[in-house]
Amino acid sequence: MHTSLFITCYNDTLFPETGRAVVRLLERLGVSLDFKPKQTCCGQMHANTGFRAEAFSQAKRFVRLYQDAESVVIPSSSCVAMIRDQYPGLFQELGNQELRDQFAALLPRVYELSEFLIDKLGVEDVGASFPHRVTYHASCHGVRALHLGDRPYRLLSKVRGLAQMPLANTDRCCGFGGTFSIKNAEVSSAMMATKLQDIVATGAEYCTALDNSCLMHLGGAIHRQYASIKTIHLAEILATTEAEGAIA
Amino acid sequence: MSNTPTSHPILDPALAPTFPVAALNVLRNPQLRLNVAHATDIIQAKRGRLVAEKKDWQQLRTAASGIRAHVLENLGAYLEKFEERCTAAGGVVHWAADAAEARQIILEILQEEKASEVIKIKTMTSAEIQLNPFLEAAGIKAFETDLAEIILQLGKDEPSHIVVPALHVNRSQVREIFARTMGLPNLSDDPHALTDAARHYLRRKFLDIPTAISGANFLVAETGSVAIVESEGNGRMCLTLPRTLITLAGIEKILPRFQDLEVMLQILARSATGERMNPYNSLWTGVTHGDGPERFHVILLDNGRSGILSRPVERQTLKCIRCAACMNACPVYRQTGGHAYGSVYPGPIGAILTPQLAQMHHAQSLPYASSLCGACYEVCPVKINIPEVLIDLRAQVTNQERRRLNRFLDPMYLGMKIANLVFARAWLFHAAQTLGRIGLRLFTGKDGWIHALPSLGSRWTMTRDLRGLPNQTFHDWYATRAKESK
Numbered sequence: 001m002h003t004s005l006f007i008t009c010y011n012d013t014l015f016p017e018t019g020r021a022v023v024r025l026l027e028r029l030g031v032s033l034d035f036k037p038k039q040t041c042c043g044q045m046h047a048n049t050g051f052r053a054e055a056f057s058q059a060k061r062f063v064r065l066y067q068d069a070e071s072v073v074i075p076s077s078s079c080v081a082m083i084r085d086q087y088p089g090l091f092q093e094l095g096n097q098e099l100r101d102q103f104a105a106l107l108p109r110v111y112e113l114s115e116f117l118i119d120k121l122g123v124e125d126v127g128a129s130f131p132h133r134v135t136y137h138a139s140c141h142g143v144r145a146l147h148l149g150d151r152p153y154r155l156l157s158k159v160r161g162l163a164q165m166p167l168a169n170t171d172r173c174c175g176f177g178g179t180f181s182i183k184n185a186e187v188s189s190a191m192m193a194t195k196l197q198d199i200v201a202t203g204a205e206y207c208t209a210l211d212n213s214c215l216m217h218l219g220g221a222i223h224r225q226y227a228s229i230k231t232i233h234l235a236e237i238l239a240t241t242e243a244e245g246a247i248a
Numbered sequence: 249m250s251n252t253p254t255s256h257p258i259l260d261p262a263l264a265p266t267f268p269v270a271a272l273n274v275l276r277n278p279q280l281r282l283n284v285a286h287a288t289d290i291i292q293a294k295r296g297r298l299v300a301e302k303k304d305w306q307q308l309r310t311a312a313s314g315i316r317a318h319v320l321e322n323l324g325a326y327l328e329k330f331e332e333r334c335t336a337a338g339g340v341v342h343w344a345a346d347a348a349e350a351r352q353i354i355l356e357i358l359q360e361e362k363a364s365e366v367i368k369i370k371t372m373t374s375a376e377i378q379l380n381p382f383l384e385a386a387g388i389k390a391f392e393t394d395l396a397e398i399i400l401q402l403g404k405d406e407p408s409h410i411v412v413p414a415l416h417v418n419r420s421q422v423r424e425i426f427a428r429t430m431g432l433p434n435l436s437d438d439p440h441a442l443t444d445a446a447r448h449y450l451r452r453k454f455l456d457i458p459t460a461i462s463g464a465n466f467l468v469a470e471t472g473s474v475a476i477v478e479s480e481g482n483g484r485m486c487l488t489l490p491r492t493l494i495t496l497a498g499i500e501k502i503l504p505r506f507q508d509l510e511v512m513l514q515i516l517a518r519s520a521t522g523e524r525m526n527p528y529n530s531l532w533t534g535v536t537h538g539d540g541p542e543r544f545h546v547i548l549l550d551n552g553r554s555g556i557l558s559r560p561v562e563r564q565t566l567k568c569i570r571c572a573a574c575m576n577a578c579p580v581y582r583q584t585g586g587h588a589y590g591s592v593y594p595g596p597i598g599a600i601l602t603p604q605l606a607q608m609h610h611a612q613s614l615p616y617a618s619s620l621c622g623a624c625y626e627v628c629p630v631k632i633n634i635p636e637v638l639i640d641l642r643a644q645v646t647n648q649e650r651r652r653l654n655r656f657l658d659p660m661y662l663g664m665k666i667a668n669l670v671f672a673r674a675w676l677f678h679a680a681q682t683l684g685r686i687g688l689r690l691f692t693g694k695d696g697w698i699h700a701l702p703s704l705g706s707r708w709t710m711t712r713d714l715r716g717l718p719n720q721t722f723h724d725w726y727a728t729r730a731k732e733s734k
Binding site (some may be wrong): 007009011012013014015016017018019020023035037038039040041043045046047048049050051052054057058061085086089140141144145171172173175176177178179180181182183184185186187188189190191192194216217219220221223224 | 267268271272275281561579580582583584615616617618619620621622623625626636639641642643644645646660664665667668670671672673674677681684697699704707708710711712713714715717718720721722723724725726727
């Protein structure tokens, strides 16, 4: 099995450890990976802020870059949601038929990480060990755009030593929302405070998710408040084994 | 604690402050936030239970969405059919292009009736055209008869929700308003005592005032009928006791056939109040001599709606049946309540409807008043893809910005343009990462975290830290590793 990793712009810059975890995890599962050095951004930030033409240029770039890939795996649910939900409209409005055809051919081969593991590879037990109390934050795009359902929980349930701590109001937004966290910083913070109450109440040591953008928001607030909980991308939990330890 | 729920909310999109500014008022009012969160949680839970018991809910949604979409594609023909059938049944149909025309039509009818007072059923459309202050200036006193609207009218407050307009007011605040304005100093906050006080206040009005104004939930083209659903029966009083009834309805309220009500009434009650059926469903067709009002006027209001109809993505906004499920589900509304939206239509539907009704001249901050979490779309009984419309409206706002000479002075605009240049070329992206890492070192503390940033960044660091940028990007690590393994 071969796949191409689209790491996403913010993971590349801010969370390289998530990328390293995906590489370690997939290679352990026997997947050969490639990484296209020309990749940058899926265009979500521009699209969601109202910069459609700019988002289109990045969307087009993504399709051109990956059109020959056997499959693409992306460890960010909101970027996958951007590709699935927004590319069609962008290409309908601004693209030509050739681009639309290329995209239609590529789309079924684009996977979010937990989809790739469960739907494509057919594994739930990835051989991980993470002896900690963990709560899973189901990001909005994971729940309502990708319909990930119980995939993340199934993956977590097979991790040695891991205790899942159920999160109340799990489908409620953490308040990040991309540039929403800047344009409406106060409301965003109020939403985050509500979410943090639920997270802290779980008694977990770690809060995990399939989207580092939510975790950047929650983790930043947790750090500011000296709360005793850490944020970690699900890939990093799944990459951790007894033999190899945690991702550095 | 102040007994005034809010400080004079402004629900005029042309005058209201921007959403982030208006939201601050509420965020700093713990009682108000508690009231809103408590009320929306209760309605949400009721809705959830009643939707879950309906095994064909998704089919119902599909049917409702289909009916509404079909109406919008054939709106002109259905409106004409409604006019014809309603007129044949003895109603008088008026067409109003905008709020001013609608107000004038209503005023002229009332003057013809020599009315100095009028009773009203809860109608958000009348609030949209700011009818009450207009009538008051013309010497006509409008009395609200919906319990929530009475609370707001007597408390000199404004609606914060389209189904439960006084959702932000709690019981002890209602007691205070009634005690003060009805002259009942010993009133208790027992729900029975409060409704009893309202009943006494209302009975005289129902018996004395022979003219009523209503909105409409649905207009049935096939029969020329009007439908109103409500929970209290006060609306039923307004619809049956007066001599003259004036109904104000947006042009999108049409349903093609009488039997479409079967779908719409099921889906509306469950979505709006979490009930299997609304307690009062009133349906009438024109006038019937000796039974109910003898004169019946319908005003069909456009007020920006046909403009929305002409845009393919935004058109779905008009499918809305005003159930408010979106605001009850919205995590933003849960924090801010309705007044922050500066419009009679708050919440996610308001965030898309208000700027469009204002023809994008006002309320440009509303399309951004959402984290795009999608909870609204998930609960919408007529499948309005609110996030999709929000994003499209944001693009319209950006296109307005593109024409502004000083646009590059806006750090968000400038940042977006630069980011676009950078993302178009990998080498430039990598250079920007390096520059960013070096630049941010100036702000990174000894603990490796950034606690304060200037400019737009301060909007992040006001409540959140940011981990300092790692020394090695992922693509660097990957390239190094590939080289080493060769």
